[in-house]
Amino acid sequence: MPAPHDPMAEIKASFFHECEELLDVLQDGLMAMQNGEEDSETINVIFRAVHSIKGGAGAFGLDGLVRFSHRFETVLDALRAGTLAPSADVLRTLLSATDHLADIVELSRDDAPLPETDTLAICDAIDQLIGDPAPKTTHQSDIDFEPEKITLNLDPSDPPKDQAHVPDTTSKIRHFRITFQPFAELFETGNEPAVLLRHLHALGHASTSCDLSDLPPFEKLVPDIPHLRWDITLETQADLAEVQSVFEFVEGLCHLNIELESVSSADPTPAHQSEPPQYRNDTAAPSRPTTGRQVKPGRPTPPVQKPVVRVELDRVERLVNLVGELVINQAMLSQSLDQSGLSPHSDAMHGVEEFQRLTRDIQDSVMMIRAQPVKALFQRMSRIVREASGALGKDVRLRMLGECCEVDKTVIERLADPLTHLIRNAIDHGLEDPATRCAAGKPAQGTITLSAAHRSGRVHIEVGDDGAGIDRPRVRQRAIEKQVIAADAVLSDSDIDALLFLPGFSTAPAVSDLSGRGVGMDVVRTEIQALGGRVSIQSAPGRGTTFSISLPLTLAVLDGMVISVADETLVLPISLVIETLTLTAPDVSLLRPGCHVVRARDGFFPLIDLGHHLGYRPLIETFEGGIVLLVALADGTSAALLIDDIVDQRQVVIKGLDDRFFRAPGIAAATILGDGHIALILDPSDFVSGAFDTPRVPHTAPAPQGEPA
Template structure:
């Protein structure tokens, strides 16, 4: 089935808008941090201008109108008529948020967002009021003089145009430009919006009516624009059509009779010249001096070529790779059972096949991995909106934006992070008056960070507020009957009460909180991803929420072990080392638990068989095999297993949907022999473990 070229171009425009909006947010953040250099300001201006130009080509009038008024204020900033102040940057951020809403509305075909006029009026107040009516984005018709002009680039004969160093643009569409749904009139109007334009149309190739082909591109244009316009702005107008037209941009001679440098050529990638019409003379009578160097800045499109692919196709590829990993494991199992010698041709080929499978899996995982930066930028908007709603001064500080994680994880993190950010603004941070009274800055800071740790991704949301009021939390829990009156709770257990459904510390219901819905949703969403969330809080210093998640939801490297005739998989990233226990390594701790002495430190000992309910603790662990695992807080734990079989890649099969959350179990996988093995979550297993590694003495029983 043929695809609509116009729909493809429109989709490419909205993908380009996402990149421009990301660039806009980055540059505004730099302005907020005090970097007001010309390049940062120009990046802000160009992002809005490019969105406006592309929207004009598709007739998105509401988006064009909003972007034009926003651009007018940014132009004043670029020209030095407006200073970078906190109020100005705040207004720029609000306008950027609404611009994003306009782009989304244009993409979805929904009505334009409300509240735009108030934000635009606040913006225009910064420059003394709205612009003149004639500067509106209506794009008044450009007067075209339809008189034939030669297309040959004969720069030996000086033009009659008097202004020196002006831009001369020669634009000739190809047939494909019209076939793709583009309209040269929109491009000419966009050029006219940059400055006073003189446009001449060449109709010399238009044949008689009876010989006219309606699908042929027969017109071309020569446009002259003021020289103070940046070349980058001119090229941005043609961003979406540069591969379906012949385009030449150059400067006019600066003095009469002078020969200007050859104009820069804009052409598709891998094309270094533009074909001249047949009538153009190929060489001058006398040798001409070499043209001056044309400075051209490398664009992102040249430095990093990308291919945009639907996520459904990538998911299908990931699933196929997962099945390939399972079949490779089954083949290896069959070869091992056949008893072939290690140096046989089959074993050699199998090893090469295993290496190729691993490389393929790693490459596919890299395709799915994306930086968390877009997610963090969405949270910056949540901070701005929430702080405005509660009347607090809040700044978001981010770290680790380049940290990559599976795209599915990123998408499903948006909702829990939104709840956590809003809670931090509403509950975590004090009002400016209380902060000043406590010796803090009036502006509160929320930190959002991401990093890889122990084979997982850890995302932390921290604030420098008053911390959790544990007496108040306990009092509310008692009043609602969530805990008994004589309960002796630790600080961690009191903090965990915040995750109970319906629990809220808000004294009254507001637009942000008070209905008891939020933190329980956060925990459920994170647990559905195979993750967990923990809290650390200090009175007067703030609160930190840590979210630990698997890097991917598809494939992982694991150690295959057996416990009580059951096969289990332990993630390789959590294993520091393996060891065999000697008699002097084991020390008793209490009536039912043991620890091991390892390199001058004591490490708690956990019997996997006893913890998972497969069997009772063994009478002795001398000669037993332990896996020394690393926990996210830096501590260590030793897990006792009966045997270690091999290290292999396993395909993750989720259990949450069918069985709910299982303590200590992250997922399942299919082994080479077709059996199902559980994949352990060692950190969760240790947190919920009883620690029983000794049989309770009979004298203490009963």
Template sequence: MASLIELRQVFFQECEEQLEDLTDGLTALEGSEDFSNLDPEIINRMFRAVHSVKGGAASFSLDAITQFAHAYESILDELRSGKLTLNQKIINTFFTSADYLTDLVSLGAENVEPIAAELESKIKDLSALSGSMKFGAGVSEEDDCIAAFTPLALSGEMQFPPVEDVNGSVFEIYFKPTLDLYANGHEPVQIFRELSTLGVLEVQCKFDRDFKWDQAEPAIEWHLVLSTNQSESEILEIFEFSEPYAKIEISSKVADITVSAPIESVSKHPASTPTMEKPNAAPDPAGEVHSAEPSAIRSAISAAPKATVRVDLDLVDELINLVGELVITQSVMTQSITEQDGIGGRQLSTTLEDFKSLTRTIQEGVMAIRAQSVKPLFQRMARIVRETAQIAGKEVRFATEGEDTEVDRTVIERLVDPLTHILRNAVDHGLEDAALRSQAGKDRIGTVTLSAAHRSGRVVIEVIDDGGGVQREKVLSSAIEKGLVPQTAQLSDSDIDRLLFLPGFSTAASVTNLSGRGVGMDVVNSEIRRLGGRVAIISHPGSGTTISISLPLTLAVLDGMVVDVADETMVVPISAIVETIRPDTSQIHQIGPAARMIAVREKMVPIIELGAVFGCAPIKNHTNDGILVIVEDDKGEHFALAVDKIRDQRQVVIKSLESNYGHVPFVAAATILGDGQIALIVDLDEITHQVSVDQSRSIQSIEAIA
């Protein structure tokens, strides 16, 4: 049996889901083309979400949440009933209110009371939207609601009040039930028992002697005399739900102080009614109705939500770890089986293949458990954008794409801070003021788009703004001023853009309290690197900036090609490999003193000597005895890695070096191979980036010479 404390936890968990529903609905509303013709189911869902939060909160005496949810719900109800027509202003208030409700819930979870003034002003914001005058009393109405613990129709305890209190009125009540009374779950005896709590009740039952067994209505009628100091309305309240199903007549006569009804004759116990009340009027449901109804109901039911279980994340992590070990063990097995190579070796390797494919399936399954859609993350970011826009005084349209993209949960959690920084920057620095935008002939309202997509085994998350782009002159002079680059530096446009990621850099002419404190982008860069990802920035002056984050799908394993380079063993991520070729000398072209290119399918691809990059082999001037692995970087550029030998293609378990060694240039991580040997996993993006920088320099210098 769950305890109340556990229930509270369930409530807060549920709140998260409800709030997500609410934001979903808001986003859908905002996207509606015609505000006067909304999908009612969207509003219904939002209403239910807020309503459930309110109901639960009230049960745990979380008054602030209850009050605010009530105000919110009332407005949603007006919208639902068509009393209120949606406009952008209302949507904005809905969004900020949803944010505030989220805050209230998190405060509630920590047992913190919100600031009363803020709560009040947020409720006012909502009630200001109301189309009806009545709503002004929203809060107090809610107070009533909370105070009214007693059920309206069925109140009171099962006990009789002291008789001497009875000195008010005497009511004569005539009560003749129809069959429907019983059919709707009422029971005269129970009703009378409740009446008896109001005073002294005398009950008489009359049976119609002319009763025919085939007549439709029961032949019983009741005459009641109630001496009570309560008013007629109290009596009516008891009949509130049975009233449509019985003939009820109430007449009152003011009683003398000496109660007219002799107390001895009062039947205190109405249950002692004649047995003829028994022709058990509760009708048996007619047989033919039985079969028809359920299917009709069924057909009206839309698809039920998917069943889910909640699993402790630690358990999943443990599982992922174990699968990692399984993969290692498998490669050890593969190794020794291949070495054995004797009788039965063939049989063994067939079994091994099956085993491998099973391992892979298990691994994918486990990864899928931990994968989560980026939607909640994006919703959180929507809030960041709204708040930033408000503080910065800019109008911003926020769009998302690929919300359903699934990413490892741990990755999602660690994306919150970097994305927050990037989005704040995009709104605060990226977008121009409305006036400037109008001047430039752009829409006054700026757009910031957050998108996610799977691209060649990685997740690419992009923040795109349609602002002014990076102001390169300003960035460069600021960087020189701060001594981050030498005064004489010759930097390409993209180099300048990347300066934004340097530690201790800030471009904003005025430092706002949102961004521009010079911490931000470099933190973004290092955090994304720590996730095995890469940040790229593409800026078009006048038309906007795209910041693109490319991340591995998982942090645990990697499909890799094992290669030998100058007696070292290294792993190249398969996801980046386009093809491998054994080049002909004629295909290779020397460009400048150190750069060589190879023509692959009529495209010039720079050659990178992997051995030279790591400083374990001199640059060779002949590659015809080696092998070229053509890889693609996150911008879609191709590069050819020169290696000595390709050994194998396998899954490797990623063992991070950073926690022990910090960032090692050009190395993403390490792994343990089947034979126990340690191999480095190369960081392709870093290598290719370095090469393109070198190359553009050497090309520049060639141009300078020419």
């Protein structure tokens, strides 16, 4: 029998999805504060994120998450009140607390035990910031209890500083009467009536009285049942929505009644003409009102949040596969009609063209569903930077660019490990220690730049540092010691840089927690190649190193040129092709035996016979009358690929080759053509990299059009 449907499990799963979004907001806010945005709105945003996590955790009985969120919220409240300055040490502690909060959320989701030792260490660091450690637990028998009246200080001359509210510029004074009575659930979620009343008082002049009529005698008092009610009279320039926003986190957790009694101004306006007369909330949680919070001058207005529907990834993947099959069937139909001899102007051919256009539109829309911004991935790297720099005693700042660049979800998931290794490598090997940097005239704080951008139908990700650059003599010496190269080998700078990607190769003098085993860079190259991408290195001594990764935007479809080589049908990504030529005798020159070049575009391109490189036929002796495709890659290298014929140009569905197939050089994937035959998708980067002294495209040639998918 199928398992019974558990609606509570779905709600809980939705809460943890929301926690991920709130953690992103928290991370963004703290990073913005590190960059100097210390305005009250930024602080309020990060406070609300932690408060929302705490409130949701309390509803599901996640006590450990509630306790830590409450301690975290306390120090953020001190920031809002202005009693704690957002110094570099404070922000460093808050970022560490954010990392730990993310760990607790993940462990709570998996019902795993929480790391109490680490939690206590972070809590101690938080308590030291505010100078108000958590009270020690005392046994009840040691307390001398005597009822005592307490007064909530709501002196208008000393309003709290933790409100970002700025009254409107109108002269209207609104008089509200508010009744507030908390339920037990309000306290279970970590909320406190005193905090709510202080926030309410910050809106104007408030007169508050506590109704004790329901309070039972002490011997009959049940601590878990609230008995107090507050009656507040508020005079403020804030509107009803702003007053409601004070209670936005406790909706449904209290009895709340807000009545607008009157409005006084120089130009009196009846209350019923300006806004609703009252707001009442007993048990049901109404929709959250829009607040009247003013935005700090100069800050852009936040974009309106669009409705989001969460869908299981399996459903999206099934939709992508169905669209792929639709593309294949559309190609089969088009080819069948072409072979039938119908007129290109017939209704059937027009219908096929419309079908092809709709198929492409559907495919683009489905790909957009799978596309996600790299922001979440980049934010994970900020934690790697903090942990690695702390372990090595280096001051490192992460600079992120292009976080909104969207990439296929599959690509993003498989980029985590390569980026982790690249960033650790940059901190360990690239950046110098603070003393060395100062001696070299650099700032003590090193900078790692992580950027993403779309170029020529591909995504380019770069990890750069402003360190000392690659010590190529040392890399060469290590390669000789490991017998990777001969002592008299002649290597270019790019050849030496490529040694870093060899399995087991490392320049670290000893094995540590971060490096020394020669695994990291090998993982980078393997993972990037598995995604159909390329990684390259640019390094200048004393100025730093940049690792550039070029990847396809999606692993599902591409626009390809169908070509014929030695009676075999192949597909080449059309974004690589800059020109097609038919060779004449003067176009080809012999550089040396077995190596020919093609003169074109005021430059020279190495001539590569695809049929020979793929093992389909022996090297041909004459190239006159042959068809070549001039291709240019993203790193500037180029070549002329000799083929037999150009068959068609079409959109093809990428079918990956699993581990059971040997990855032959030059082959990226496969596809199914319209006639049902399987064709290999080429990766000419392997051919070009194997060409001796490969010329580059001259400056008069157009910019490279990307790399194969």
